[in-house]
Amino acid sequence: MNPNLRWKAIIIFGLILICAVGLLCFRKGVDGGSKFAVPTSLEDLRTNLENRISLGLDLRGGMHLILQVQVNEAINTETDQVVQRLSTLLREQGIEFQSVRKSDPTHVQIVGVPATQLATARTWLEDTYRPAYVIGSLPGDESGFVLEMTPSLAAQIRQEALRTSIDTVRQRVDALGVSEPTIAEHGRGEWEILVQLPGVDDPNRVKNILQSTAMLEIKLVKNGPFANEGDALAQSGGILPPDSMLMRESLQARRDRSGEPQWYVVSRTSVVTGRDLRSARAEINPEIPGAYQVSFSLSRDGAARFGPFTERSVGQALAVVLDDRIQSVATIQSRIDDAGRITGQFDLQTASDLALVLRSGALPASIKYLEERTVGPSLGADSIRAGLIATVAGFLAVVAFMLFYYRLSGVNAIISLLLNVLILMAALAYVGATLTLPGIAGVLLTIGMAVDANVLVFERIREELRLGKSVVSAVENGFDRAFTTIFDTNATTIIAAIFLFMFGTGPVKGFAVTLTIGLLANLFTAVYVSRAIFQYLLGRQARLSAARPATLSI
Amino acid sequence: MIEFFRNTNLDFLRWRWHFIIFSWLLILAGAVSLWVKGGPRYGIDFRGGTLVYLKFSQAPDLDRIRSGLRAEGLGSSTIQRYGRPENNEIIIGAEQVGREEEALDTSRQAIVTALHTTFQVPAEKIDLNNVGTDSLADHLLRLDPIGLAASPSEAATRYREIAERITEFRDTERGGLLTGFGELRTLEGVPPVVTTTLEQQAFLSPFVVRNVEVVGPRVGRQLRQQALLATALALAGMLVYIGMRFRQWVYGSAAVVATFHDVLITVGFLSLFNYEFNLNIVAALLTLVGFSVNDTIVTFDRIRENVRLLRREGFANLVNRSINQTLSRTVLTSGLTFLTVLALFFLGGEVLHGFAFTLVVGIIVGTYSSIFIASPIVVGWSQRGRVKAKAA
DSSP, X not given: OOHHHHHHXXXXXXXXXXXXXXXXXXXXXTTSSEEEOOOOSHHHHHHHHHHHSEEOHHHHOEEEEEEEEOHHHHHHHHHHHHHHHHHHHHHHHTOOOSEEEEEETTEEEEEOOOGGGHHHHHHXXXXXXXXXXXXXXXXXXXXXXXXXXXXXXXXHHHHHHHHHHHHHHHHHHXXXXXXXXXXXXXXXXXXXXXXXXXXXXXXXXXHHHHHOOOOEEEEEEEEEEESSHHHHHHHTTTSOOTTEEEEEBOHHHHTTSOSSOOEEEEESSOSEEGGGEEEEEEEEOSSSTTOEEEEEEEOHHHHHHHHHHHHHTTTSEEEEEETTEEEEEEEOOSOOOSEEEEEEEEOHHHHHHHHHHHHHOOOSSOEEEEEEEEEOHHHHHXXXXXXXXXXXXXXXXXXXXXXXXXXXXXXXXXXHHHHHHHHHHHHHHHHTOEEOHHHHHHHHHHHHHHHHHHHHHHHHHHHHHHTTOOHHHHHHHHHHHXXXXXXXXXXXXXXXXXXXXXXXXXXXXXXXXXXXXXXXXXIIIIIIIHHHHHHHHHHHHXXXXXXXXXXXXX | OOOSSSSOOOOTGGGHHHHHHHHHHHHHHHHHHHHHTTSOOBOHHHHOEEEEEEEESSOOOHHHHHHHHHHTTOTTOEEEEESOGGGOEEEEEEOOOSSSGGGGGHXXXXXXXXXXXXXXXOTTSEETTTOOHHHHHXXXXXXXXXXXTTSHHHHHHHHHHHHHHHHHIIIIISTTOOOOTHHHHTOTTOOHHHHHHHHHHEEXXXXXXXEEEEEOXXXXXXXXXXXXXXXXXXXXXXXXXXXXXXXXHHHHHHHHHHHHHHHHHXXXXXXXXXXXXXHHHHHHHHHHHHHHHHHHHHHHHHHHHHHHHOSSSOHHHHHHHHHHHHHXXXXXXXXXXXXXXXXXXXXXXXXXXXXXHHHHHHHHHHHHHHHHTHHHHHXXXXXXHHHHHHHO
């Protein structure tokens, strides 16, 4: 064998080996990483292959969600807190004012400051709230100020809200035990999160868990219960004290008793919140047979506040509030240090789900669903079957045609075709790309286009032979001349595929990936490998019978 | 040697006006179809809305489903048969209710409620055809037919295995639908006592929800923009490539015209045959653009090669000779890709049908245009250029 050809053989067989090993000789370890495992049985081979090629949601079933974090709520929360604190702080400073209120999410107004105190007030405000806020005068009114949140703080809060939401969603998904989930920022700055959960088959439950804001607060009950909002207001003398607010019971809390949800007057500030939780779990409710409750324990900080507070307030009622709805109300019997419970009409699953979301922490802002796609496992199985049948049928049709039309040279084309598919699958395994249904279509299309390259070469060789060239030079010329055209075929299609990859979503991306890899592999197999095979065959012919001119079955 | 095209010498240019008129007719037919139907029929990706894909155990009574939907206030929803008739599959589609995302889930819930009422699915029983593995395992654990309450951890794993066995059998071997509890009896790994318990406690609804797609208006808008951007950039990229490949503008422009021609006709056909426009179709169209340009390049390369070799021959003759020389490869290469796409069209399943259709039409049109349209344009333009040059 001539040395040039020997090198080619080494490269080709080396690549085959790398591909085969990458595709078949790894298995998922217990820790989720890949470990080397040479298959010893057909069963092993199958497991390894299934482990290496990850299937898209459209093939194995699961959920695809796009959530949008309502980041402006986080800004609202921030300015709400400013309003709350500002009244107290101003009073502490001895600065008089009529009211502190929010005019829009990023603006807080202080109205009715006496003229004599304007200068002190301004100095104090500037010391306390700059640089996060810009302090200005109230438009058209000399007796007040406007605190305007700076755009950079607003941007920071939004970014923070998105990041916290992603973390919280990830914790909840992990707690659900979904394997190989995708949770990532999505789109271009619209505060969206992409969540992909393979194999999930109870979509509604998952959606509820992800969406639950899980804002837990424990507040002191000042008055109540009342049948409706009007009664509650009337009983409090028509106007609520500034540190109180009206709150309704949740429908769920009401379901174990009868009647409409009741209203309560509760303290505006919370004694403890979800942030003070150490753990939460579902357990059997000892009072209602068959019902469950969620018990929680507080962190050391929380307990340090809760203990003294409950000691002071024995005999008063506490409300457990979840997402701005009262979940349960109970009278404090004695000092409580670090434990509490949430009762209601829970069964095991709803109680476990609530404990799960409480443990994962609250979302900083609520979440909206923008898109939901659920693929049932049976459809995925059908799609795989149809895709495989089509691929095999297409492949066989191509093989049959090539053998019929090009005889023995057809075998050459088929070898490079098989190698192409092997490289394609191994590349998918190495990069960790997912195979989707359009991806399978991409594989099939690659088969069609890859064989195009062989046809281009073979037709050229035939033309050269027709012109009376010798077999060896016909082969050489055929490959040389066909190369530009083959390059064009692949280049034009890859250009299209790259833009598809950049702007496509989900399954379509899978199509772009397989098509691109397949066509790149094609440049190697149809030109390099196929040519080496011809060179080897012609070289052997020449060695065996130097006198006779070489022949080619094409 | 087997050859389909041996020394062909067809005069393609002679009939060029016929072909150009034929092409215009095809484009016109598509345009009329688009005009009559009020634009392309956008799929859910681009339009937003709710689609619920269902499979029934026997031919579903569409009127009954329709009246059930009407009772839920979904009178305007669409019911469409889908796939092979023997699969008994339908899609129920509801338009986006309201402009905002809040209403995103309501249509789906209403559709499911309507189906439950229509087919009298009892609320208190587990619907074995629509239950997931997790929930089924939970239910079995609660019912505890084998009596494993003494060892909770063993019970959990055991019932989980049984649940997995049942759902896997249902989804991979029965296409998602069990028609009777008897089918579970022969199933290995499911004890008879479990089947008996399920028979009492579970229900087999006559349908399974196979797929749900809910796309909000915002995402629909976004996907539409992205698809447009991808198409525009891919076309621009192709233009740049063609520009680099053919330094002469005549060839480049002719290739671009031929590509537009292919896309226009294919889009028209999609409208004529009532296919939906979705992301998959956009992917197919872009692939087609790549394919069609390539076919044209093959022919043009040969023309330019011949221009160097055969200086004496008239340009029209030379083009004709070039087309004849490349005819065999053009037809063969397209033919083989066509073969694979055809396999996809007939065997690839319902999800890829539109995608495969686009490529089937596109490859035929692309091959036709590179033989009958692109080259005549080059001849026409260069002749006009020559006439002008002489006159000057």
